[in-house]
Amino acid sequence: MTFAPATRAAGLARLDEFAPLAGRRYAADRNHDRGPHEQPAVSQLSPYLRHRLVTEEEVVRHVLATHSLQAADKFVQEVYWRTYWKGWLEQRPSVFTRYEHGALAARESLGEEGEALLAAAVEGRAGIEGFDDWARELVDTGYLHNHARMWFASIWIFTLRLPWQLGAEFFLRHLLDGDPASNTLSWRWVAGLQTRGKTYLATADNIARYTEGRFRPRGLATVAPALEEDEPVPTPAPLAPAAAAPLGRLGLLLHDDDLAPETLPGVERIAAVAAPARGRERTAQGTAAMVADFQRDALADGLDRASSIHAAPAESLDDLTAPAIAAWAARHELDAIVMPLAPVGAARTALDRAAAELAPEGLPLVPLHREWDARAWPHATRGFFPFRERIPQLLRAQGIGAHGS
């Protein structure tokens, strides 16, 4: 499997190829992980969706132009899992910061034995069939099947008893689709922190069945007692309302959470476009080279397309800092800057800081909300199941019907 090149064209080509399979075949086969050298039953669109080289709306619209919602129900639900996790974290950003602090603290308190176990786990030397193969597969390819992610996280937490935050960090550092919401909250879910008390236990039988006999690990934990945390999950905070589009000469600033300027609302009259030359570090331990390359190429592709759509000069910025953004704005005499809304994560932290520093200088940074998120996120207050009930209604509001409408 390969995820090169990191372009919108490659993401759209993958979507075209996969769409005919997104119906009942996906529903029946999606849990099987036949290994990295076999044709998967899943879309492998996640690196493109993560960076919004292709948007969730485009994926669902395309699939429902071929299948009825009933046939593609399972696939559409999986795409909405992503939207749900994003909306859930957006209303509780401290859950991500708490994970980041937890990872630092866990690393410090590992001790010699813990450090040796951690090294063995991430280098594929833990001595557990399957688990070791998935660790190597993740590092080599930047991707793991969903079921392998669940088994891996469960074995990490309940068999090896390593801190879940360090497993989440390992994933975030190496996954091309590494996402603050989907990753952190899925690890929390396996650990029994997300749906309180409900954990995921990986068993040898389940692994043997869904890897089609490739692995049957021995010595796995037979119980998965839920982890506990000191602080309760915060109550959802209100989502920021959409701001009115600013007036004057506008610059469009892209970042690696949203690289589909062709579908971004409210971006007429763009005088200049910019994006950072590199993605921001994903973890305190850095970012795997393969991920950094993907981010860099995706940013360059987004910037290129934005420049042709708006017939505007493009610039790569050194970083998403106030001085870099202010210097670019000054060169193009910009009155304000618009950007796709960055959800909780590294780009958002940098942009919030830059916006706070640039506001007193009279240079507003205005996030543009996509309707897909604005409609769905407010419903991500409780579990996924009540959220799921709203999918048909959300699709109708988005003007997406089954079979070509």
Ligand SMILES: Cc1cc2nc3c(=O)[nH]c(=O)nc-3n(C[C@H](O)[C@H](O)[C@H](O)COP(=O)(O)OP(=O)(O)OC[C@H]3O[C@@H](n4cnc5c(N)ncnc54)[C@H](O)[C@@H]3O)c2cc1C
């Ligand atoms: C421990 C753990 C960590 C994970 N970390 C991430 C992560 O960092 N980034 C990430 O995008 N997904 C993550 N997932 C969710 C899921 O495993 C991947 O999205 C999926 O495997 C991507 O492969 P695909 O594109 O072939 O998915 P498909 O099955 O083809 O699904 C289509 C799209 O729907 C979304 N999706 C599917 N399943 C899920 C799910 N369970 N949760 C959220 N979105 C989903 C993805 O955007 C995916 O591309 C994690 C799951 C677990 C159990």
